[in-house]
Amino acid sequence: DTGVSQDPRHKITKRGQNVTFRCDPISEHNRLYWYRQTLGQGPEFLTYFQNEAQLEKSRLLSDRFSAERPKGSFSTLEIQRTEQGDSAMYLCASSLEGSERPYEQYFGPGTRLTVT
Amino acid sequence: DQQVKQNSPSLSVQEGRISILNCDYTNSMFDYFLWYKKYPAEGPTFLISISSIKDKNEDGRFTVFLNKSAKHLSLHIVPSQPGDSAVYFCAARPGAQKLVFGQGTRLTINP
Numbered sequence: 623d624t625g626v627s628q629d630p631r632h633k634i635t636k637r638g639q640n641v642t643f644r645c646d647p648i649s650e651h652n653r654l655y656w657y658r659q660t661l662g663q664g665p666e667f668l669t670y671f672q673n674e675a676q677l678e679k680s681r682l683l684s685d686r687f688s689a690e691r692p693k694g695s696f697s698t699l700e701i702q703r704t705e706q707g708d709s710a711m712y713l714c715a716s717s718l719e720g721s722e723r724p725y726e727q728y729f730g731p732g733t734r735l736t737v738t
Numbered sequence: 739d740q741q742v743k744q745n746s747p748s749l750s751v752q753e754g755r756i757s758i759l760n761c762d763y764t765n766s767m768f769d770y771f772l773w774y775k776k777y778p779a780e781g782p783t784f785l786i787s788i789s790s791i792k793d794k795n796e797d798g799r800f801t802v803f804l805n806k807s808a809k810h811l812s813l814h815i816v817p818s819q820p821g822d823s824a825v826y827f828c829a830a831r832p833g834a835q836k837l838v839f840g841q842g843t844r845l846t847i848n849p
Contacts, residue, residue, distance in 0.1 A: 626781070653835065655836065662841065663841055664742075664842055665782065665827070665837075667836035667837065667838070670835050678834065678836065680836075713781055723787065725787065725831050726784055726787055728784055729781035729782045729783070731780050731781045734779075
C-alpha cells in the first residue's frame with residue numbers, strides 16, 4: 623500500500639501530557655500537510671511543508687504545537703501540555719508539486735486524540 | 739469566517755437516483771475546487787476536482803459543476819449506490835497550498 627499512513631491511529635492521554643504523531647506521505651510526494659478535524663466540522667489547515675521546509679502555519683497552531691519534517695520524508699506533529707480542547711482527529715495529507723494536478727491532496731486515515 | 743459552506747447537513751436519496759450535493763463559497767480567489775468523501779474512522783478520500791476556469795468536470799458517475807457568478811458548485815452522483823453513503827466535503831484552494839473545507843454533508847443512499 624503506497625498511500626499516506628499515520629501512527630498511532632488512536633491516542634488517549636491525560637491533560638498536561640505531551641503527545642507526538644507521525645505521518646508517512648506517499649513516497650514521491652514533496653508536500654505534506656497537517657489538518658485538524660473536530661466533530662461536525664470539516665478539516666482545518668494547521669501547517670504544510672515543502673520537502674523539509676515548513677512554509678506556512680495557521681494561527682490555530684499555538685506555541686504548544688510543533689511540526690517537523692527533518693529529511694523531507696515523514697513528519698511528526700507534537701503537542702505539548704495537552705488540553706481537553708486538543709481532542710480531535712489529526713489528519714495528514716500529501717501532494718506532488720510539479721505534477722499535472724498539484725492541488726490534489728491525498729489524506730491518511732488520521733490520528734484520533736482524546737485528552738481526558 | 740466560513741469561506742466554504744455546505745448548507746445541507748444531510749441528504750437522503752434512493753438507490754439508483756441522482757444525488758446532488760451543494761457548496762457555496764465567498765472567496766473569488768479560489769482557483770481549484772475539490773470534493774472528498776469520508777467514511778467513519780477514515781481519512782477523506784479524494785473524488786474529483788475542477789479548475790476555476792472550467793464549469794464542468796466529469797469522472798464516471800461523478801460530475802462537478804461550477805457556477806462562478808453564483809459562487810456555487812455542486813457534485814452530482816448518478817446513479818447513486820449504497821456504497822456512496824458517506825460524508826462529503828467540498829474544499830477550495832485560495833491560491834495558496836492549503837485547502838479550505840466546508841462542514842460536510844452526510845449522504846445516505848436508501849435501498
